[in-house]
Amino acid sequence: FYSKEMQNALVFYDKKMEDEMIKSFFIANNIKRGIDEGEFYLMYQPIFDINGKKLAGLEALARWQNKDIGLINPMDFISIAEKTGNINLLGDFILKEVSKDIVKWKDAGIDIPKVAINISTKQLEHQDFCFNALSIFEYYGVNLFKIEFEITESIMMGNIKIILENINYLNGAGISMSIDDFGTGYSSLGQLKNLPIKKIKIDKIFIDDIPYDSKGVEICRSILSMGRILKLDIVAEGIETKEQLEAIKRMGCILGQGYYYSKPLEPHEIQNSFL
Numbered sequence: 001f002y003s004k005e006m007q008n009a010l011v012f013y014d015k016k017m018e019d020e021m022i023k024s025f026f027i028a029n030n031i032k033r034g035i036d037e038g039e040f041y042l043m044y045q046p047i048f049d050i051n052g053k054k055l056a057g058l059e060a061l062a063r064w065q066n067k068d069i070g071l072i073n074p075m076d077f078i079s080i081a082e083k084t085g086n087i088n089l090l091g092d093f094i095l096k097e098v099s100k101d102i103v104k105w106k107d108a109g110i111d112i113p114k115v116a117i118n119i120s121t122k123q124l125e126h127q128d129f130c131f132n133a134l135s136i137f138e139y140y141g142v143n144l145f146k147i148e149f150e151i152t153e154s155i156m157m158g159n160i161k162i163i164l165e166n167i168n169y170l171n172g173a174g175i176s177m178s179i180d181d182f183g184t185g186y187s188s189l190g191q192l193k194n195l196p197i198k199k200i201k202i203d204k205i206f207i208d209d210i211p212y213d214s215k216g217v218e219i220c221r222s223i224l225s226m227g228r229i230l231k232l233d234i235v236a237e238g239i240e241t242k243e244q245l246e247a248i249k250r251m252g253c254i255l256g257q258g259y260y261y262s263k264p265l266e267p268h269e270i271q272n273s274f275l
C-alpha cells in the first residue's frame with residue numbers, strides 16, 4: 001500500500017515515538033527514587049538590572065542527572081511529575097535546596113537580593129502548599145522577602161479559588177509572585193489586573209524577534225507599556241545578543257536575564273562570581 005520511502009518514514013516515526021514513550025515511562029517511575037538518591041540539583045541563572053548591570057536576583061532551575069540516561073531537562077520531567085503527582089515531592093525538595101543555598105551564600109557573606117523559584121500550578125492548587133513552603137523556609141531561617149515564586153498563565157485554568165487564596169496568603173507573608181513566560185498563555189489583561197502579582201517575565205520567543213522583526217518589537221513595547229500602567233516590574237527573558245539588550249533597554253525595560261549575561265550557574269559559581 002505504501003511506497004518504499006513511506007514505509008521507512010513510518011518505521012522511523014514509530015521508533016521515535018516508542019523511544020519517547022519509554023523515556024517518559026522511565027521518568028515517571030524514577031522521579032521519587034531520583035530525589036531520594038540525590039540525582040536532582042539546582043542551577044541558578046542571574047537576573048540583572050539592565051542599566052547598572054547590577055545583580056537583581058537569581059532564578060533556581062532544576063536539573064536531573066540520572067545514572068542510566070544522563071542529564072534530563074526540566075521540560076521533560078516537570079510535566080511528567082505534574083501528571084504523576086510527584087511534583088509536590090519534587091517541589092518540596094527544591095524549596096529545601098534553595099533554602100540551604102541561600103543560607104550558604106549568606107554565611108559566605110553574599111547577600112542575594114532575590115531568589116525566584118518556579119512553582120507549578122499543580123503545587124499552587126494544593127491546600128497544604130503554603131503551610132509546607134512556609135514551614136521549610138522557617139526551618140532554614142530564610143527571609144521571606146528574599147523569595148519570589150514564578151507561576152505561569154496556566155494558573156487561570158486551574159482551581160482559581162484555592163490558587164488565589166494561596167497567592168494572597170504568600171503575599172501576606174512577604175513572598176511576591178511573578179508571571180513567567182508571559183505572552184505564551186491565554187490570560188487576558190482583565191484577569192491580570194485582578195491578580196496580586198508584582199512582576200511579569202516577557203517570554204524568550206518575543207525577545208528572539210527583536211530588534212529586527214517589527215511585530216515582535218511592537219509586542220514587547222505593548223507588554224512594557226501595560227506593565228507601566230499596572231505598575232508591574234518587567235523582566236526580559238532569554239536575551240542572547242547585545243542588539244536585543246540595547247533594543248529592550250531603549251524600550252524602557254529594567255530587568256534582563258539570558259545567555260548574553262550568564263547561563264545558569266552552579267551554587268559555588270554564584271559564590272565566586274558575586275563575592
Ligand code: C2E
Pocket residue numbers: 045060061062073074075078094118119120150180181237238239240257258259260264
Ligand atoms: P523558565 O522558568 O522560563 O526558565 C527559563 C529557561 O530558559 C531555562 O531553561 C533557562 O536555562 C533558559 N534560558 C535562559 N536564558 C536563555 C537564553 O538566553 N537562551 C536560551 N536558549 N535559553 C535560555 P531550563 O532550565 O531548561 O528550564 C525550562 C523550564 O522548566 C523553565 O522555564 C521552567 O518552566 C521549568 N522549570 C525549571 N526548573 C523548575 C522547577 O524547579 N520547578 C518547576 N515547576 N519548573 C521548573
Ligand code: MG
Pocket residue numbers: 059118150180
Ligand atoms: Mg521561570
Ligand code: MG
Pocket residue numbers: 180181201203204237
Ligand atoms: Mg520563562
Ligand code: MG
Pocket residue numbers: 181
Ligand atoms: Mg519557560
